[in-house]
Amino acid sequence: MTLPTALAEIVDDFGALGDSDKVTLLLEFSRELPELPDHLQEDAMEPVPECQSPVFLAVDAADTDRVRLYLTAPAEAPTTRGFASILHQGLDGAAAADILAVPADFYHELGLGSAVSPLRLRGMAGMLARIKSQVRTQTGGDPGTPATPT
Template identity: 50%
Template sequence: MSEMPSKLAEIVDEFAAAPRDVVLEMLLEFSDVIPPLPPELAGREGMEQVVECQTPFFLRAQVTPDGTVTTWFDCPPEAPTTRAFAGILAEGLAGANAEQVLAVPDDLYQRMGLAQAISPLRIRGGSAILARLKRQVREQAAG
């Protein structure tokens, strides 16, 4: 069994070790790291909506022939917490292969200590983002 990507594991460890009063501040720093969508995804063409999120949130994962996973996220700036979930995944999964993405624990956000900092509804949305991402990767890797 593969392990989650080391970059994502580092992010999880940083959050888990952080004092509770700075966790939200740390989280919001990730809301700015989502790269812009490429032109071919303009209009969210081929992206999947995560309806569990309170805000319009769309994602797409692509597994390349060599097994590397590329992720794209679209979320409005007015939803910084949800954008931060996407930012954590974008940064933590950069360069990861399908096995590593599928090895990300489903309770990722709880492991980070976010359940004490943000609402259960937001945790549910973040968990749905991860679940959809992993499902897309699983379907493409099975090919």
């Protein structure tokens, strides 16, 4: 599977844990989602209706070698917020081509299927799909060749 280095490390971290520890790690990620910068407001961001909780995201792919991601999710939705944080930590700063190369179902590799409902996992897939869509739109769909798989 082709994943940017930071996302591959997160997948490895989850893979080394049992189910209860995976949930604990997901909750830790939920506390690490950074606040939005002052110049971004939720009403100017794209909503992610696939999520049960209100999630919004924005992508800045002006520099195709270092795409910036901005996500917000409510603190009272720790699972969703954890997924947003995983995507932020795993993809923020990655090259556009590397983001586009992430398999749509990479989240299965986190091994959360027995601990988190399929509906919540689809929310993470929705976040990734919308990130990729914004990258494609901003780069004209051709950001270059992905880096070598990690």
